[in-house]
Amino acid sequence: MSTLTRPPKVAADSPVRRTSPRRTGSRGAYKGLLFLLPFLLGFVLTYVLPIAYAFSQSLHEKKSSGIGFGPTKIVYTGFSSFASILSDGTFWAGVLRTLLFGGAQITVMLGISLLLALLLDGIAARAVRFFRAGLLIPYVIPGVVSTLIWLFLYSPTASPILDMADSAGLHFDFFGGLNTYVSLGNLLTWQGIGFNMILISASLQALPRELYEAARLDGAKEWRIAWSVKIPNITGILVLTGMFSLIGRLQLFTEPLFLRYVAPESISTDFTPMLEIFDRAFKTGDYQYAAAESLVLAAVTGVLAFVFYRVTNRKMS
Amino acid sequence: MSSIATGGGARPTRRAVALTTGLLIVFLLYSLAPTWFLLVSSTKDQTDLYSTFGLWFSSNHLADNFQAVWDYHDGVFGRWILNSVLYSTVGAAGSTLISLAAGYGLSKFGFRGRGALFGMIVGASLLPSTLLAFPLYLVFAEIGLTNTVWAVLIPYFINPFGVYLGKVYADSSVPTELMEAARIDGANELRIFASIALRLMRTGGITIFMLDFVNIWNNFFLPLFMLNGERSFPVTLGLFSWVQQAQTSRDMNTLVLTGSLLSIIPLAVFMFALQKYWRSGILMGSLK
Numbered sequence: 001m002s003t004l005t006r007p008p009k010v011a012a013d014s015p016v017r018r019t020s021p022r023r024t025g026s027r028g029a030y031k032g033l034l035f036l037l038p039f040l041l042g043f044v045l046t047y048v049l050p051i052a053y054a055f056s057q058s059l060h061e062k063k064s065s066g067i068g069f070g071p072t073k074i075v076y077t078g079f080s081s082f083a084s085i086l087s088d089g090t091f092w093a094g095v096l097r098t099l100l101f102g103g104a105q106i107t108v109m110l111g112i113s114l115l116l117a118l119l120l121d122g123i124a125a126r127a128v129r130f131f132r133a134g135l136l137i138p139y140v141i142p143g144v145v146s147t148l149i150w151l152f153l154y155s156p157t158a159s160p161i162l163d164m165a166d167s168a169g170l171h172f173d174f175f176g177g178l179n180t181y182v183s184l185g186n187l188l189t190w191q192g193i194g195f196n197m198i199l200i201s202a203s204l205q206a207l208p209r210e211l212y213e214a215a216r217l218d219g220a221k222e223w224r225i226a227w228s229v230k231i232p233n234i235t236g237i238l239v240l241t242g243m244f245s246l247i248g249r250l251q252l253f254t255e256p257l258f259l260r261y262v263a264p265e266s267i268s269t270d271f272t273p274m275l276e277i278f279d280r281a282f283k284t285g286d287y288q289y290a291a292a293e294s295l296v297l298a299a300v301t302g303v304l305a306f307v308f309y310r311v312t313n314r315k316m317s
Numbered sequence: 318m319s320s321i322a323t324g325g326g327a328r329p330t331r332r333a334v335a336l337t338t339g340l341l342i343v344f345l346l347y348s349l350a351p352t353w354f355l356l357v358s359s360t361k362d363q364t365d366l367y368s369t370f371g372l373w374f375s376s377n378h379l380a381d382n383f384q385a386v387w388d389y390h391d392g393v394f395g396r397w398i399l400n401s402v403l404y405s406t407v408g409a410a411g412s413t414l415i416s417l418a419a420g421y422g423l424s425k426f427g428f429r430g431r432g433a434l435f436g437m438i439v440g441a442s443l444l445p446s447t448l449l450a451f452p453l454y455l456v457f458a459e460i461g462l463t464n465t466v467w468a469v470l471i472p473y474f475i476n477p478f479g480v481y482l483g484k485v486y487a488d489s490s491v492p493t494e495l496m497e498a499a500r501i502d503g504a505n506e507l508r509i510f511a512s513i514a515l516r517l518m519r520t521g522g523i524t525i526f527m528l529d530f531v532n533i534w535n536n537f538f539l540p541l542f543m544l545n546g547e548r549s550f551p552v553t554l555g556l557f558s559w560v561q562q563a564q565t566s567r568d569m570n571t572l573v574l575t576g577s578l579l580s581i582i583p584l585a586v587f588m589f590a591l592q593k594y595w596r597s598g599i600l601m602g603s604l605k
Contacts, residue, residue: 032426160371
């Protein structure tokens with residue numbers, strides 16, 4: 001980027017070189033945009049228009065005429081949909097549920113990933129490759145397939161885990177109450193630890209080895225070095241992955257949608273905001289309200305992303 | 318790194334090594350056991366699936382299960398796999414080319430509003446595509462695109478994060494002097510991009526392609542919103558439709574499990590072929 005902001009300055013200083021950079025500059029003006037054209041056209045079609053259209057839809061409401069049996073018609077109602085979303089308890093309960101659940105699940109997931117990365121940092125290089133490949137297997141499995149696998153592992157009829165528990169004389173259920181969250185959390189953690197471990201490993205490897213030398217000369221044990229030297233130096237990546245995961249959790253959809261098939265009582269159709277939007281749009285047919293909910297959720301995500309940006313920028317600098 | 322095999326120099330005690338290895342093995346088993354379950358289950362028929370222990374084999378019905386998956390609804394499963402290959406290949410190729418071109422334009426040309434445009438692209442890449450799926454559905458329904466191949470391909474083509482990566486790669490691998498030299502030789506801008514810049518950005522291009530390919534292969538919600546006809550489904554959506562049917566007919570479960578196993582294979586082959594670009598791809602992907 002700096003290479004392009006600099007030429008005009010150079011041109012002002014040295015009259016000899018003035019012509020060529022300036023000419024490319026003005027020629028570049030439209031040629032650069034030409035390279036961006038396919039993207040920009042697509043961007044308008046897939047980002048700008050949908051958001052604008054969803055906004056205009058959300059200013060309308062579907063009203064049935066007469067006593068409710070006549071044909072429905074779409075009427076302009078201004079911001080009333082947004083007003084009702086603001087006071088919509090189930091919607092915000094879904095948002096809060098995903099954020100609280102996400103916060104807890106991500107803490108566990110990153111804790112395990114960090115532990116694994118630290119363990120890998122301390123063993124022989126050849127073993128590292130073996131363990132890393134094995135731990136990355138869940139990351140390679142498509143999300144839908146890993147959800148399907150756990151769907152079976154949780155199902156009361158086919159689960160080998162329940163078989164084992166039964167033969168040990170234990171009886172438990174993967175769903176209902178807090179168990180629902182533990183089961184869903186386990187699935188997401190299983191999917192995520194390998195990926196996060198790789199990221200944390202990479203930032204551990206980027207630390208200069210001399211950092212540990214002093215501590216070692218002072219006689220610090222490995223766990224002490226991990227706790228007091230390694231972890232404080234990689235908080236940046238932990239905050240980064242944590243916040244990105246949290247933003248991702250707000251969109252939680254596929255996993256609960258599938259798990260509903262074994263636990264419809266525990267995972268309601270408004271369990272997460274995305275499930276609620278999907279249900280509202282395609283089961284109830286209330287496009288206008290679903291559009292408004294999409295926009296509100298996008299705004300919440302935007303606020304979260306902004307907070308994240310501020311936090312990481314402070315942490316990193 | 319090779320000289321310091323134990324990550325530092327101090328010699329760890331035997332107990333520490335045993336504890337480290339033990340913990341790693343526990344988590345390795347945790348990572349592998351569910352996939353093992355899938356593998357084992359694919360060899361069982363419907364009765365064994367429910368009556369025998371899930372983590373070990375009983376009589377082998379793998380061939381029958383494969384046959385059942387292929388035969389179901391006139392080979393619809395094969396069609397799903399082909400659809401997934403088509404969506405992933407065409408979608409990722411289009412997105413890679415569009416992203417590299419846009420990134421190159423942002424990196425190498427000065428024009429008014431470039432900074433603002435770049436800011437907008439970074440901002441858009443933070444907006445998860447899940448959130449856009451429903452608004453996108455509304456617009457595509459309005460212009461009659463839903464239930465066509467384009468309903469999924471067009472959104473796949475547009476990837477702000479790919480543009481961001483494209484700019485990063487153009488910044489670091491295409492020297493502006495080389496472009497100047499080509500201009501003096503009389504090459505036009507398109508030619509410079511096609512025969513010089515694209516070649517220099519090849520590694521970056523493969524990384525973007527790989528990230529896109531895997532994302533599209535795994536994508537579920539966009540096709541769920543956009544596609545109605547069973548024959549246009551990618552394999553993820555197809556498996557979901559089988560899960561729904563399994564509610565009424567129990568023997569769909571063997572199809573679901575065997576189909577799941579089969580659906581991993583193309584992706585595994587792809588990732589194995591491109592494993593060189595993996596780590597950098599994952600690290601880049603983390604920015605998203």
